[in-house]
Amino acid sequence: MRDRLRQLWLCYRLQLKILLISPFEGFLGIVFPLMFATATLMVYAVNGDEAAMAYAGLGAAVMGVWTSVTVSASTLLNRERFAGTLELLVAAPTPFSMVLMPITTAMATVGLVSVGITLVWNRLVFGVQLQIQNWLLFVLSVLAATVTIAMFGFLLSVVAVRYRTAWALGASLEYPGWLLCGFVVPIALLPVVLHPISYALAPTWAVEAMRIAAAGGNPWNELTVCLALGLGYAAFAAFLGVRLIDSARRNATLALT
């Protein structure tokens, strides 16, 4: 147990260092969603509706976590592949899922930094005041969003293991995620046919929990669904990961060369 925790921590710390000095995944992972949050709030600011601004400002803060994870996680294995380390990771006695999970958690941590920066930016540039009635549950909801998006990234990285141009897949998930998870637009406004997809995404519940906590309500139901979905992603990714990696080894297609 102690060895496992040490491995997870070391892997997380190393990846976080790599991400934070990467201009694309560190700097841009924060600036890109921040500018989209800015564009969104500029639209809301035209009518100057403070309640709507506060609603959008809160959700916009989580956009960065989604971006950091989906864009980076889809290319995670390709990055290892290009670095020539994918075979080493697969051959290591450590279960592959235990290698991927701390990496996607590190990505989500970069997103967590962007949550703080976006909230400060919204306050300074747009005057959006963060009024939180229950800070404990609010912070818990933000952490739930971070962890479950990391698990979604884990699933994404496994699914994209045989996809050579996975970067394009990750980039194309960015906007649909922002829309479907209700970060800046109420889900009720979306076509009904999209609602099941929204509710199958854990961040939808996390953002809802954040808003309920901010308003002083009880977000435990939303948090429970969110965490259950996150666990589901992780279990499915672990199940799929073993099979996909086995298949890649059996067919000698891991390198995709």
Added chain:
Amino acid sequence: MTNTRIFFVGGLMSFRAQFNWLNPWILVPALLVSPVAQILLFAYVGRAAGVGDDQFFLVGNALNYAAIPCMFAMTFAISGERWGQTLGLVLVTPARRLPLFLGRALPVIVTGWCVAVFGLAVGSLLLGVRMGATVWPGLVLAVCVTSLSCTGLGLVMGAACLRVRDGATLGNVVFLLLLVFCGTNVALEDLPSWMAAVGERLPLTHGIEAARQLASGATLGSVSDLLVRELAIGLGYAALGLATLGWMERDSRRRATLERM
């Protein structure tokens, strides 16, 4: 003849190489899904905020996304050559630089045009925006002019990539500036004056304005001044880009920084 061959064949080969095209499916998520998703995102933000109408966001974001291939492909044309260790070989050839680099720009302009028109067509279907058949020719022309002007900016960025190592980050930052400053989602008159002043000097701004007026039924003649201004700005950036490319090339040779990764 040699210049024509460099322009067309060289440009096409460079364009294909930079996407690592093993098959054209790479285009689907990168250049077809994302623009439609961006249009939908801001159209729904507009609905939630009670600002503008679907057509406003459809036109603004479809044209904004034309900037992506135009800027990135030019950026990657340079940094891709460096990554493939062929930049030195390309620049050591006696080929004239004008067809060499403009040839790389042509397929990019066509791609940007296709992306924007695809976004307009699919976005209007999904959002239920009805634009008469008479509107489309003018709209397509506006898209074409905007793609051209964004490619001019792409040339400047391509030149910068002779020095800047991370072209993808640079491209994204410029794309974000265009998103916020060019009236893509907020009309220029609703932006703070300093932002509007910056937007006036960037490609895209006048193209979007012209396309919005055309989509609302204006005649081509009534928006010709906007389109001419858009074209002039694009040509200005293209001239700056070509001049910078020449300067950066000479400077890179002098400092031996061409292959620096």
